[in-house]
Amino acid sequence: MATTKSKNTTEKKEVVEKEVKVKSHPLIISPRITEKSALVSEKSAYTFNVKENANKSEIKKAIKMLYGVDAVKISITPIKSKTVFRRGKFGTKTGGKKAVVYLKKGEKISFA
Numbered sequence: 001m002a003t004t005k006s007k008n009t010t011e012k013k014e015v016v017e018k019e020v021k022v023k024s025h026p027l028i029i030s031p032r033i034t035e036k037s038a039l040v041s042e043k044s045a046y047t048f049n050v051k052e053n054a055n056k057s058e059i060k061k062a063i064k065m066l067y068g069v070d071a072v073k074i075s076i077t078p079i080k081s082k083t084v085f086r087r088g089k090f091g092t093k094t095g096g097k098k099a100v101v102y103l104k105k106g107e108k109i110s111f112a
Contacts, residue, residue, distance in 0.1 A: 025062040027054040044103040067109045073102040
C-alpha cells in the first residue's frame, strides 16, 4: 500500500512541474492585471510591470521574443512609492515602472 501512495505523489509532482512553466524575460517582471488594464486590453493594449532600467526599444524586443507580436507603440510610466498604514505600523509600498504596449489591430497576447 505504501508503494501505491508514493507513486501517486510522484505523479502529482510531475503534473505541477509541467503547469508552472512560464515565459519570462529579465526586463519584464509580470503582466499588470487590473480592471483598467483589462478594459484597455480589449483595444490591443497590454500593461506590464518592468524593471527600472528598461527602455522602450528593449521592451519592444522582449515582447517580440516572449509573445511573438510586434509592438506599434510603447508608453512607460513611473510608479511612485507610497506610505501605507497596516496593523498599527507604517510601511512603504515600493514603486516601479509600468509599460503599456500597443499592438496592431487583431493581435492578442494570452497570459494563460
